[in-house]
Amino acid sequence: MSQKQLNRYTVISQLIEGNLTTRDAAESLGLSERQVKRLKKGVREKGPAFLIHKNTGRKPVHAFSDDLVEEIIALRKSETYKDSNFLHFQELLKEHEGIKISYKPLYNILTNAGFNSPKKRRKIKAHHRRKRKAQEGLLIQIDATPFNWFGDKQIYALHGAIDDATGKIVGLYLTKNECLQGYFEVTRQILLNYGIPTSIYSDKHTIFRSPKADKISLEEQLAGKVINDTQFGRAMNELGITLIPAQSPQAKGRVERLWDTLQSRLPVEFKIAGITNIHEANQFLLSYIPKFNENFAVEPANSKVAYTPLREDLFIDNILCFKQIRTIDNGGVFSFKGRHFQPVSNGHTAYIPPKSLVEVLISPVFGVRVKYKKAVYEVVPFIKPKKTKTPTPAKEKSTYRPPAHHYYKYGHELWPKLSFAESNSEILQMLEEIFLKKDA
Known part of the structure; x- marks a missing residue:
């Protein structure tokens, strides 16, 4: 007998012996008086065995077979499913193995086999949660x-x-x-x-x-x-x-x-x-x-959708790209990242006035394009001819000589005495003496 059944037997025994009233026994056991009377009659006729449920020790009809339980445990141990959390494992069993099982019995099977869900459970902190937006597409x-x-x-x-x-x-x-x-x-x-x-x-x-x-x-x-x-x-x-x-x-x-x-x-x-x-x-x-x-996904509070449909004249490739401004030179060419490109239209060079500012469009989807006003052109690489440099004769090196009025001419006999060991104050004092003597 379980502890609960033993407690019931003790109370019913006291009731039979006359030590408790039916009302007191019902309040003690949390049962109705009618149920207490039924238990009293059953114990008198069949003894304590009446309080034991008839299905005790009997395997339920709807219980999972031992083979199915072993199969689920073996799948959970496999390399394929070992990293899945319990809820995900339940979905994968249904999708890939054809095993349909509710979460609670699956949880009991796995925990009784010693498995812990890899999904980390953090302590929930109380905080104000912002309400969802009312319409799909608002945020x-x-x-x-x-x-x-x-x-x-x-x-x-x-x-x-x-x-x-x-x-x-x-x-x-x-x-x-x-x-x-x-x-x-x-x-x-x-x-x-x-x-x-x-x-x-x-x-x-x-x-x-x-x-x-x-x-x-x-x-x-x-x-x-x-x-x-x-x-x-x-x-x-x-x-x-x-x-x-x-x-x-x-x-x-x-x-x-x-x-x-x-x-x-x-x-x-x-x-x-x-x-x-x-x-x-x-x-x-x-x-x-x-x-x-x-x-x-859940249903929004308002069934009206807030998305704006795409216009037919809106080319998203020309928007979802990298853009920079460049200038067209006199030859109808622009440079970008050390390379030169020439706009083309229908296989021919597109005319864009020299010195015009153009928008360069770069994307892994289409490569490089150029936009001038509202027109977008494809581009082709352009290799500029290298300029030939004519060698210039080397100039003779000339030695710089300060003019006669340069301050170096005055007191030049003092400069050799200067050394890196002298402090800044000493150098400043010496320069003041030179300039003051010159002014005098």
Whole structure:
């Protein structure tokens, strides 16, 4: 008998002996008087065995078979699944092994077998949590995280963006390190799949915000001094997106929590899919994003979408790129990074007036282009002919001789006495004596 059953037997025995009333026994056991009367009758007729449940020691009909439990434990020990957390392991069992099991029994099986979930549990600190935005597309949180995604001790940076209203991933892109191109590719996914969001929430990385922005004084601002946008900031301005800098990592907590989830799940997903490099990973992420959103995204408070559809005349490749101003020379050529380029149109040299300012567009997507007014031209490399230098006869070296009125002419007999050991005060005193004697 369990301790609870023993306690019941003691109380019912006291009731049978007349030491307790039915009401007192019911209050003591937390049961109704009707239930106490039933237990009293059963103990009188069958003894203490009546208090033992009939299923005690019997295996439930719906219990998992020993073979299934051993299979689950063996899979959890395998190289493929050993790094997954319990919830992710439950999803992987259903997706790849055809084993459908609820989280609680799976948790009991794994903990009884001595497994601990690799998902770290930190003590939750009480803090005010900002409410989600009401509409999808009102605010996108963007960030990057370095991590060992392939288990080869090589760190790569995953760039990502998450919608504040729904918790939906709207872009993921992996590069060797945190860079402008990574954020441009994430933005490209947002624009092509959803449209133009109202605002983007980022940290104060120099990709988003010039380090000089915090150093400009109020007087300089009133005098009209401005800080130029970064390349990313300039692109957001062209798209009409408001770029909001966060004051702390906690302020953009939704994307920070996303990194915890992806760092736990993606390495396992990559291992199952046999992915070991960035190119394969970026292809995989395009199909992984919808699957992730199906599990974790929530419905917004307002079903109306705040994304602005892309206009047909808006070429995002010419916006999500690096831009600089250059000048066309008399030969219709401009230079950039030590190289020369010539604008072309339909296979022929494009005419741009000499001394005109043009905008050079650089991107891994299309290479180099040039924009003049509203027209964008392709470019071809141009090799300028080298200038032939005619040798000039060597000039005879002439010795400089100071004029007669130079101060060196006065008191020159004192200069040989000067040495590096003399102090500055002694040198100054000597020069004063020379100049004073000269003036006299």
